[in-house]
Every structure is written in C-alpha cells, then in structure tokens.
Amino acid sequence: MDDTVIRTVNLCKDFGGLRAVDRVNLNVKRQEFRAIIGPNGAGKTTLFNLLTGYHRSSSGEIFFQEHNITRLPPHRVCRRGISRTFQITSIFQNFTAFENVQAAILAYEKRTIDLVVPAAGLFRERTGHLLEQVGLEGQAHKLASTLSHGDQKRLELALALAGQPQVLLLDEPTAGMAVKEKPPIVKLVSQVVKDKGLTAIMIEHDMDVVFSVAEKITVMHQGRVIAEGEPQAIRADEQVQAVYLGGEVHAEGRSPGG
C-alpha cells in the first residue's frame, strides 16, 4: 500500500434519494495517470467533488497518503497537495493571465494576509515561469476573459499547478474544444504531469484523449465502478462496451499508454 496516493473506501454520496456515488473503492498509485470514464450522470464529477472536499461524503472514507481527508474542507485538501481543474473553466475573468497566476502563487505562499506590500511586485519571476510552462507567456497581460477557450484551459492548469500539488484532478480538460485544439492541450497536460512527477486523475469523454494518456482506466456507471484496468482490458470489456463505448473503440486503432 505504500505506493498508494489516493484511496477511497466504500465512498458514497446521496443527493436526496439519488445515490450519485455508490461504494466506490478507488486506488491510485503514485505518478499514475488514471482516467475515469462513463456516461453523463455516472457520478464522475461528484467523485471529484468528494475527493476535493467540495461535497461531504454520505458514507465511506478518503485517504491521501494514508491520511484520512474525508471531512476536510476544500482549502485544506488543496493545502495537502490536491489541485483540480473544472469542467467549466474556473479562472478569474477580470484579472489578466498574469494576475491570475500571481494570485494563486500568493495563496500557495500564504502571503494573502499581507496588507502592505503591493501584490503586483511579488513573485513576478515565478509567475512568468509558470505562464511559460503552460505556453501563455505571450498572453500574460491580456484579460483572462478575452483569452481563447484553449488558453483559458491552459490558464486554469497554471492555477492548479501554482499550488505545487502532488495530485492533479482534471475534469474534462478538453471539454468544449474543437478537435484541432485538443492535441496541444493533451500534450501539455501529459508533459507537465510527467515532468513534475504528478499523479493525475482525469475525467474525459473523448476516447482518443483517454487512450492516448491513461495508464489505467476506471469506468463508472450509475454511481458505481463497473470496470477498472489497463486500457486494452477496458477496450475488450463487454460490459463497458455495452453501457458506454459502443462499437467505436473497435474501429479506432490507436495504441494505448502514450
């Protein structure tokens, strides 16, 4: 178990009478790239909300490096080293890209109760470096709301990375993007994850994306995990094909694990 970073035990979440997450036992190893797939309403995002403390679990436990984090609020979970991105890009629209990242670094460095020093002059080097890493150095002083969709996704990734996380939760990193825009983002994400030695858990609908980066896939359906394993195994799993993949995977011949 020493290699396990995130572990859930019989994790459940009820919304009224609906069980959105049902007895999920997740086990993610250090530096693993995990994909979570499943049809809409399968409970994937709810699972993320549980892992990050945004929702409180109805029952079950969550462990991060064998520390129980089940009842921690989001800001404490973040401090432990779990960052996330959202399906609907969550950035500061009224800040420039630079100010966005700078704010995230200020937060990580716990400088935010400083009332005196002008914020604009702090951590400029690091902010610039992080923007460079996600390929936004040319857009640094544009208002975030004026950035293209893809660049906003990059910016959100930078915000998540500013917290120097060990685990990165990515909720549909390519949601709403044109087919052409996707490969650069996917490449960036997998590059960053590899370079920084992160553990990544990604929710994704695009099977091309999933099979190009995931080392292991968890399939959810109606709140439950119905299958888990290496990409080839998932591709071959009949139950998975029945509820989700349909025939499309067979027709598609990309090699997994890239």
Next chain:
Amino acid sequence: MYSLRGWNPLAEASRRWFTLAAGVAVLALAVPWFQPGPYLLYAIDILIFILFAVSLNLLVGQTGMVSFGHAAYFAIGAYCAGILVVTAGWSMPWAFLAGPPVAAFAAFLVGLFCVRLTHAYFIMLTLAFAELIHAVVWKWREVTGGDDGLLGVQTMPPFDTPLGYYYLTLVSVTICLILLYSISRSPFGRICRAIKDNPRRVEFMGINVARHKLMAFVIAGFFAGVAGDLFVFFNRGAFQGIANWLTSAQGLVMVILGGPNYFAGPVVGAIVFKLLDSAVPKFTEYWLLVLGLILGATVLLMPNGIVGFLWGRRASRDGHG
C-alpha cells in the same frame, strides 16, 4: 527573458496617482483660505463620508460583499467615543482611539454569522444586525440618550474650532485612505477581488474564503468606526438616525454613484452625493425624487459610475492616439 521584465504598471499607476493625490492635497489644504466659514463645515462632513463610503467599498466593490448594514459600525464608533466622553469622562484623544477597535470588534461578531452567506442572504442578514444595533441605540435611553441623542460630546483645543477640526479630519481621513489604498493593492486586496470574481477557485487555491471575508468585514468596520469617531466630535453629539438603514443606503448610493470598481469611485460618489444633498433641497422639496432620477440615470448611463465613465472615456481617447 520576454517582455514581462519591462512591464511595470505599478510605477505607471502610482505616478498618475501621486500627481492626482498631490493635486487633491494642495486643494484640500487650501480650502480654509478661500472658503472659510460654513463651507468648511461642509468640507468636514464630506471628508467623513468619503471615508465611510471607501470603507464600505472594501466590501462591496472589492470583495463582492454587498453590506446593507455598514451604518452600524459608523454608529458604534460614534457612540462608543461619545459615551466614553460624556458618561465616563474620558478626554477626547483616548475616546477617539477607542471607537474604531470597538467598531471592528462589533463587525467581527456580526461577521461570524454573515460571511458564509452570499447575495440576498448576506444583504438581509447584515441589514438585520444593523437594525438590531439601531434598536439598541434607539431604545437604550440611559446610555445612548435614545431619541434625544447623545449630547455634549466635548472636543478639546486645538480641535474645537472649525479650522482645527478641519485639519484633524483631513489628516485622519487622508491617513485612512492611504491605508485603504495600500490594502486594495496588497496581496490581501488581490485575494478579495479574486473572491469577488470566483470564490470557488479561491477556495481551491487553499484559501479559507470565509475567514478572508471576515477579515475584510472587520477592516471595513474599523474604518467606518473612524468615520463615526470623526462624526461624533464634529457634531458634538450623536443621533440614533445615523445607525439606521438610511445611512447604510446612503453609503451604497455613494459607492454606486462613483463606481464600485475604482478606488476613487466612492470618493467621487461621496462628494457628488453630499453636494447634491446640500444643494438640491434649496431649489425643491422633492430632493428624494431628484436623487432617484440621478441614481437611475447613473445606473443606466454609467454602469461603472462617474469614475468609470470618465476613466473609460479617457482610455478610449488614448486608444485612438
């Protein structure tokens, strides 16, 4: 390195601000020479409400917390200092120093209940607490004087003349504005604006959003307390009306009129509001009607307030070369 290095908006902005501030300072210092007498009293009143409005805007414009009960902390600052002088026999300087911390403490207690709420719920609860405090001020006759007001709040030389008090107010308000400006530029202020923009993201950056909002609430309460302090010695007394919701609403009007997204917004808003407030009733008894029309026109024609309107026009003119 790329172009980040040469870019320094701070120096640029502060140069512009410095020029502006120096101009305003010279003007403010000169007021007594060319406008002695009653206008000096107007000027004091305006300065006090500038501070009140700017302290409110730390919540409204910067953190996105629309407090409808800011008068409570103004009144607590005023009554605390006033009661200490009248009842406890303290001298002015000590009573003056005691007001703001007490107002901040009251804001802390109220904030504990309010900061987790958002939107209409936050507005309603801040209003409810303010009305509660108003009721205490109004009904606790033995201590506050109730309807009759708190009378006989003595000042001391050299602040017992209009000129002396003008300079006291000018210096106090200037110091407070500098502090508030520096807070707005600080990391704390940056996170406040981040919270206004996207509180969830701030939470997921590892910040305790509720605690941060509570701190903003306390700071705003403190500076409202300073304004109340200045008010009570200026008027040599306090009246229950300053604690009621109309005073809170006036603060919001000043903020919206001037432009909540600019530090100078509530400054301009307070000046314009106070000038209208003293000028319009001379021409018509329908002051509130006129105020309503002006406010309506402002919101419709200048959604970013007077400062936003002027600033925006200038920016686009600059854009055309």
